[in-house]
Structure formats: C-alpha cells, structure tokens
Amino acid sequence: MSTTTVETDLVTAVARPARPTPAPIPMSRIVSVELRKSFDTRSGFWLLASVGILAVLTTAAVILFAPDDQITYDTFGAAIGIPMAVILPVIAILSITSEWSQRTGLTSFTLVPHRGRIIRAKLAVALGVGVASMLLAFGIGALGNLLGAAIVGVDPVWDITGGDFAGLILFQILNMLIGFMLGVLFRNSAGAIVGYFVYGFVLGTITQVLASTQDWFERAQPWVDFNYTQGALTDATSMTGENWLQLAVTGFFWLALPLAIGLVAVFRSEVK
Amino acid sequence: MIKVDSLTKSYGGFTAVDDVTFTARPGRVTGFLGPNGAGKSTTMRIMVGLTPATSGTTEVSGRRFADLPNPGLEVGVLLDASAQHAGRTGREILTVAAHTMGLPRRRVDEMLERVSLTPSEAGRRVRNYSLGMRQRLGIATALLGDPEVLILDEPANGLDPAGIRWMRDLLRGYADEGGTVLLSSHLLHEIEVIADDLVVIGQGRIVAQGTKTELLASAGTLVRTRDVPGLARALVDADLDFSNLTDALRVDADAELVGQVAHSAGIALTELRPADGAGLEEMFLELTADTQRDTQSIHGSEGAAA
C-alpha cells in the first residue's frame, strides 16, 4: 500500500507544468544556418576564399600573358569563367554531400525534421553564393581591365553588354545547379565531384568529337547535349528563341529530371 | 513522454525491429537494453524521423516527431557522437545548433560548462576529440534547448568511470525534475545503476519490460559452489528447476530449500542468497549468447570453477 502512495506522489510531484508550444523555425533562420555552415570549416572557408583568389590570379594572368589588343573586358570575363565553372559547383556539391559524408545530417535533419526545408535553404545559399561570387569575380575582372589598359596604354574596352553579363551568370548558375543535382543524386562528396567532371568535361569532349565526326549527331546535338546548349549562354545576346527552347529541353532531361529523382531518394532514404 | 506503438522495420527480408511497443514516462529514466544488433539504434532513428518505419508509430510529447515545431526545444537527441563535421570546433557545432533552435549565444557557454568542456577544448576541431569528449559535446547538444525528453543512444560509450558517474547524476537530476529520459546500452550493469524502467530487446523483439525493481526481483535463489556438477545432480534429484549463470546456478526455489538439498548431498556452498537481478542477467546472457556466440566462454568459466 505504502509503495503505491509513494509512487503516485512521486509522479504528480515531478510532472512539469505544461510548457507553451514553441514557435516554428522560420525559413530565414534555416537559410542563415546553412550559410554559416558553408563558412565555418577550414575547407568551406578556403573554398569560398578561393573564388576571390582564383579571380585575382586569372586576372593577373590575362594582364601578363594576353596580347595587347586583347586586353578587353570580354577576355577577362572569359578567363575568369573557367575557374568559376570548377569551384562553384564544388561548393554546391559539398553543401549537400557533407550532410551524408560527414554525417552531420544526423543532427541537421533531427533539429529540422523536414528535409525539403533544409534542401531548399541549401539551394538558396548556393544560388546566393553563386551570384555574389560572379559579381565579385567580374568586379575583379573590371579592375584588371582598367589596370591592364593603363599598363598597355590604351583606353579600357568594355565589350560585355548587360545581356552577355546575365548570360554568363546564368551559365555559372546552371553549372552550380548541376553540382547541386549530382550532390543530391549521389549524397557522397567524392562520387559527386568525380561525377561533375565526367558530366562537364569528359562527356563534353566526347560529344564534341562525336559531333565533328558523325553528321547525324551534329544535327541532333542541339536537342540532346546539355553542355552544348549551355555553352550558347556564353554568347547569350545572339541566342535565338530556338536556342532557348533547346536549352530548356536539354536542361529538363539532364538537370531537372535527375534532380527530381535525387530529391525523392533524399526524402525516402535513411540518414545514419 | 515517448510512445512507441507496434513499430516494425524490415530491411528486405530481414526484420530489424519487430512489433516493438513501449512507453518512456516523464520523471523516469528508461533503459533500452539489448545486445549489439538488437535494433536499439534503428528504433531510436525511427523515433526522430531519420529512418522511415515499415509499420507502426512513434510519438514524442504527444506528437509525431515531424510535427514538433522546433524539435530541439522539446527533445534532446544524441544518436552518434562521432557524426559531426571533423573540421568544426566543438563550440561551433553548439553555436550552429543553438542558432537553429533560436537560442542566445550564452546558452552555448552554459552548456560547455555543464558538460565540463574547457574553453580551449571547445575551440579545438572535433577531429582531435577523444570519444569521451565527443560524447560530452553530443550531450551538450542534446541539452541545449532545455528539452523535456532526452533520447540518447549508448551515451556512456567512451566515457571514463568518472564520466559515467557524471552522466548518471546528470540524467538522474533530469528525470527528477520531471524529464523523460530514454537511453540505450548493450551493458546490463551500466544501465542497471541508472534506469528506473527497463525495456529489453533482442533480435528486434521486446523480451521483457517493466520497472527495474520488478525485473530484478524475479524469483529464485543464487547459489555458488566449487562442485557445480554435484549440485546440479542433487537439484535434479530433488526435482528443482535451475539454470546456469556466468559462474553460479539460479534455482527456482527459496534459499532454505536449496541449502537443505546441498546439505543432504554433502556439497559445500560458497554463496547462497536470493537471486536479485540474476533472472535478468540470465535472460540477457541468453540473448547475447544467441547473437554473439559467447557461449563458449561462459562454459569455459564454469569449467574452471568445477
């Protein structure tokens, strides 16, 4: 008898007063957490810093090595685009895959038990970082153009229109989205990075060779080769309506579809 | 309060968690005990939505985990202390978690102090942490939002004896203030000292559950002798049921009767007492033996005694 009484007393004594239900976590906070997570490791920090560093190095290389008559903004823009096409997708890839490769997902997906929200926040951060990086890189390129023109002793040539500029940024954003898609699909850092180089460089070279040797492929290429249609963006102002349609069609099959498949896998998979 | 109802998880044809039902109550430490591979971690991952269940449901504080608006403030979770980005510092990991939950920065310092990580340790990258330090950091993350429910998977792994003592006191205090604590372990003795309630799982199925007092006070007498075969024969002749423990016998009879049987058979005893907890240990050994094939060493130690 006495034990029963003690137990009941104990249970009522320890029951905490009911707490108010906490407010939901706002999306803006998840985005700022994801932004922080892309800076707060040594590797993440240097990856972002390398955007600026590589922009400065390529700009310096153009000033040093480009022939005098090619010291124009277009040359700088084209040169800077090359390292960006490597570094930005890697940033996008790691933001996704580190949750699995480093197993931080155990905490992230428990504190925010809606994987879609975290993925969307990561996408927002990736796009933000991508656009900011391109603006920074073009800014550095512009300074290089001024400096280069002063050294050569000519008036600086600004031969990138607003349309070209938007096209170049879109080109890099698509590269980032490809990285993002591969990250979601593979959920493994090494796999996704290797995948990106195969996708962008190996596949791109193969289709180039194929197009120059096989007539039928050259005709089909604009409708099946995403690398090719994406390349048109580097000269965006001369793109026709058909070119845009080709970009959309190839982008659907090479980007949107695999991204959708990867997302389904992310939502269903076990995090462990 | 944590409720698990008819939870099942199959991987292909293999059933890792098989129709598991139990409740962890507020104000009590519930020990989730089972040998390696029993299904403890899988059950806990399902509770927090990291692994989808094949069937059945789990509830924390009366809601599905995914329906908690800000889970960190209601449930503290530590599933694997090593699952952290090796390149982040301990302090940064806590800061990120605090930021996600919407807590002020000073909470991070409070927690570091609570788990006895010094500022210089907190500034080191987790790559350089010992397992014990990682467990402390993981416990700090779980406690950060001052939740009412704690779910901890093998939190004592890697802690030194002082650390285990510290954690025991911490969890005791937590439950005494009305919190619900569920912690898993594959070591009976580790969980025996800390838990109020026990849920014992083996090969995905619950094999026993109840308060520790109930489970430990199972009937019987524990008896030790140098002549185990002789005593066993005498017990068989007296028609008494008994079973082998690691280095003793547990007999389904009271101490007086067992003493008389031994006396009439002329067998000297080295110990004779009520078998508190021996029933549980026996059950646990059977479970472990099934899965880990440790039967050899159990018999070995008996052979040495005989």
Ligand SMILES: Nc1ncnc2c1ncn2[C@@H]1O[C@H](COP(=O)(O)OP(=O)(O)O)[C@@H](O)[C@H]1O
């Ligand atoms: N993804 C998986 N595929 C197949 N079997 C799995 C998977 N995850 C866990 N298991 C199996 O489920 C069982 C339970 O594992 P786990 O929950 O980790 O046990 P515990 O935490 O009790 O040691 C083990 O036999 C394990 O091998």
Ligand SMILES: [Mg+2]
């Ligand atoms: Mg486990």
